[in-house]
């Protein structure tokens with residue numbers, strides 16, 4: 001069967017195919033193959049209407065009263081959005097019970113707050129080491145460098161082979177009695193390697209330390225079970241698979257057993273136990289709300305709500321099933337069209353060991369994949385380039401069709417064949 005027939009067959013049999021029409025595809029008519037939903041998800045058609053309604057009815061209609069009282073439903077207003085939306089993300093995306101997730105800030109800022117909260121607590125017990133891996137996303141590594149310098153902690157780096165990812169055995173060998181915190185990405189931003197969440201969490205706990213997961217590339221793509229893993233802390237983006245839009249606020253998870261014990265350092269009035277008391281002295285909220293510092297970005301939560309609504313309707317297991325089928329198809333096409341030209345596959349072959357994207361490397365072929373990516377963009381095919389030589393094919397299960405994957409990889413094949 002030709003690849004074209006195969007893509008058509010997969011699209012015809014795809015139970016999620018109709019959800020693609022819920023996206024504003026027509027806004028980017030020149031983009032025939034969007035393969036970067038893991039960097040920035042497409043907007044939903046529901047989003048412009050939801051934003052318009054928010055501005056008119058909520059912001060325009062309720063003005064300052066919107067913060068504290070929702071006249072329509074007779075409950076707290078925007079003050080509750082960070083924890084209400086956090087609870088929904090907890091339930092739909094993270095496998096987390098209520099009261100442990102909050103939406104605010106950026107992933108970088110929430111990561112900083114959680115690292116400091118965990119480290120400061122452990123320093124008091126004589127633990128002064130943070131374990132991390134060299135292939136984690138730059139923002140995480142940079143924040144860790146800063147925190148280590150600020151607090152006099154030591155960083156112990158696990159050298160990771162990007163293709164192999166981080167394993168529980170590597171983590172077990174690196175953690176010890178001085179470890180305060182270990183932190184990893186669940187899905188590696190370059191290779192797409194999917195770490196073993198429960199086993200790594202257990203390995204860190206065996207050393208008496210806490211674990212902080214960066215779920216940016218898993219949230220909305222891979223089923224998660226933070227409570228069941230026994231995870232301590234987690235952060236992640238909402239502008240990727242949750243389609244929250246550029247700069248959408250991040251989420252943070254702090255397991256209930258740590259409430260009141262771990263304290264983040266950016267003490268602002270919105271994380272105070274009683275923000276409107278406006279009294280002397282900071283007293284943190286006893287729950288997850290203490291992770292908030294200043295006024296949370298309410299308007300920017302509107303698109304995230306639409307994304308979580310859609311995911312709740314579809315269910316993360318159905319999303320994961322399509323995600324796996326998409327990555328498998330992308331690898332099948334790559335093997336047939338690109339590997340014979342010296343392109344190599346950086347993503348694990350075993351479906352259970354990868355997340356929602358596939359990375360193809362120029363490898364020994366010596367081709368300049370940065371330039372190739374730029375050329376693809378001019379042709380309406382949009383993957384992204386990641387150093388040193390990878391073209392990353394991001395597959396957002398709710399908005400990407402199998403035909404779109406094939407079109408993009410055929411365009412890449414044409415360039416590779418002629419270079």
Ligand SMILES: Cc1ncc(COP(=O)(O)O)c(C=O)c1O
Pocket residue numbers: 106107108109137139140185189214216217237250
């Ligand atoms: C693993 C990971 N962490 C964090 C971020 C980004 O953090 P921020 O939204 O603060 O830029 C990204 C992507 O940008 C990422 O892939």
Ligand SMILES: Nc1c(O)cccc1C(=O)C[C@H](N)C(=O)O
Pocket residue numbers: 038039040189216247
């Ligand atoms: N977050 C991004 C941004 O603000 C601009 C451009 C790209 C991004 C990204 O998503 C980077 C991304 N997290 C990555 O995995 O490479």
